[in-house]
Amino acid sequence: METLGSQDAEQNIHAQIAYGMDHAQFVLMRSPAPTLLCTATYDFFDIAGSWDTFRKAKRFYARQGFPERVDIVEADQKHGFSMQLRVAAVRWMRRWLLHKDDAITETDSPVLKESEIQCTPAGQVMLLPEARNVYDLNADLERQLAEVRKRFWQQTDKARALDEVRRITGIRKLSDLPQPRCEKVGTIVRAKYRIDKLILQPEPGIWLPALAFVPQTRSGQATLYLHASGKHADAAPGGPIEKLVEKGQLVLAVDLRGLGETYQGDDKFGPILGPDWRDAALAYMLDTSYLAKRAEDVLVCARFLVNYEADGEPQKVHLASIGLVGPPTLHAAALEPQLFTSVSLKNCLCCWSALVKTPMAVNQFINVVHGALRVYDLPDLVATMPKEKVAIIEPLDAIQKPIRNK
Secondary structure, eight states, X not given: OOSSOOOOGGGOOTTTTTTXXXXXXXXXXXXXXXXXXXXXXXXXXXXXXXXXXXXXXXXXXXXXXXXXXXXXEEESSSSSOOHHHHHHHHHHHIIXXXXXXXXXXXXXXXXXXXXHHOSSTTSOGGGSTTOOOHHHXXXXXXXXXXXXXXXXXXXXXXXXXXXXXXHHHXXXXXXXXXXXXXXXXXXXXXXXXXXXXXXXXXXXXXXXEEEEEEESSOOSEEEEEEETTOTTTTOSTTSHHHHHHHTTOEEEEEOOTTSGGGOOOOOTTHHHHOTTHHHXXXXXXXXXXXXXXXXXXXXXXXXXXXXXXXXXXXXXXXXXXXXXXXXXXXXXXXXXGGGOSEXXXXXXXOOSHHHHTOTTOXXXXXXXXXXXXXXXXXXXXXXXXXXXXXXXXXXXXXXXXBOOOO
């Protein structure tokens, strides 16, 4: 985490960091079975981490009376299964599986044809009759869970059901969230309104850059404007935000954490996982979700907006989101409905169940909530609010394409 951040999924277990499970624990789960760590000096993984894992594992193997059963080999190579590592692995297996402690080396050998090394007739397990992959299994499970969710929402009081949503997500109550610190860093003057440049700090270490569009003549209405591309996306003269301001609304456009000025995206894994995969995976391993953190940002900002430049008269807050910020925005509105006069969700994901049915869903990792589909889906949250209060505009499917009504 201190170097490359989270990596492949098999070592990203939900809540593992919250429960104190680091890399050494993967080795300790095997103890006292013989275990060899095969590492490389110039790997893109920090070699110091490998040695730290080995030191901890060696100490616990020694406590169990088997210090000789764990070892490490470091090849002076880059990432890969180099000859040094192959030889070390074969020697290790000969020692513990054949009880032969010799110094076998690797010699030249003929390269087998692909057909000679296949373990299945066509070379792929999925080409076997009746083969099913993880997507198939997940789709079957989702069909079962859909019935469970349906019964839950039919038989459960709305308040109790939302308490269960809060439990699963870990989103704190508005009353438990601290007041944000606010720093004004500049002002832009336009005809009939000004723009206050703000930095909101909802918690230590988190800064949310914001633009407050303050009209000269106010209606007592305000809009919290959240755009996945950042606060600047619709802020130009003549744009959607200005049209709201012209109606007397005070508009607060905010960069939720990881968006706009605080964007730190990494496209290493392409469009599938999305650029926020590091933050999403870290939250997942900390027993929370990035969705929960952003939902709390929404709540803190909305409460701040109620009284910002309000001259002692609380403003009615409308909530508007565009793009991938839709799911956290929806959660905030459903869990604290009294805070919002209306809710508009444009280009929001239609439902999580669609992800399960779409093997190559695009950029949805950032809004994952572990175990959510056991209890609720996004439409269940929408259904908790009055229809006249919520506007769903141009919803998107799991690959971020508009849903076409037939």
